[in-house]
Each structure stands twice: as C-alpha cells, then as structure tokens.
Amino acid sequence: MLNLSSAHRVYLACGVTDLRKSIDGLAALVQTSFGLDPFSPCLFVFCNRQRNKLKILCWEHNGFWVFYHRLARCYTDPIHPRYRINRRFYVF
Numbered sequence: 001m002l003n004l005s006s007a008h009r010v011y012l013a014c015g016v017t018d019l020r021k022s023i024d025g026l027a028a029l030v031q032t033s034f035g036l037d038p039f040s041p042c043l044f045v046f047c048n049r050q051r052n053k054l055k056i057l058c059w060e061h062n063g064f065w066v067f068y069h070r071l072a073r074c075y076t077d078p079i080h081p082r083y084r085i086n087r088r089f090y091v092f
Helices: 023-033
Strands: 009-013 042-047 053-060 063-070 089-091
Touching (some): 023 042, 023 053
Parallel strands (some): 009 042
Antiparallel strands (some): 042 053, 053 063
C-alpha cells in the first residue's frame, strides 16, 4: 500500500500526456523530458487532454506504483503561477 506521507514533493506535469504510456514510459518521460529523477520520493502527476483522467507515478522501496483515476468532471481551474518551477512542471 502506498504511503503518501513519504512523498517529499508532488510534481504536476503541464500540458497533455498520452496516458497510454506504461510505467516505463512515464518514468522515461520524467527523466528525459523533465530532467527529474523518477526514483526520488516524489509523486509525478499526469493528465489527459480532457483533464478528466490522471496517472500518478511514484517510486516506493523496490518498485514503481502507478495510480489511475477518472474524475467525475474535468478540472479547469488555473494553478497559481508561484507553483510553476519550469515550463513543464508545477511543484507542490
């Protein structure tokens, strides 16, 4: 079971992600495109074009967890710019 208290940061990917990607595809995206370590104790959150589905990638002890969530309605509220760390990620 995932222990969310162990996550140091939560990164929200800006823009659209192809949610057909598997664990390896999302980890490669974090590492190559965003320049972050997918093995760090952080949560990486990705959303689809309609913003009604989320995938969360995290590393725990000896393997990755991927969580998939379908929202009842799309999320359209803007995120405050102070949370943006670069053009690709927000951090919380």
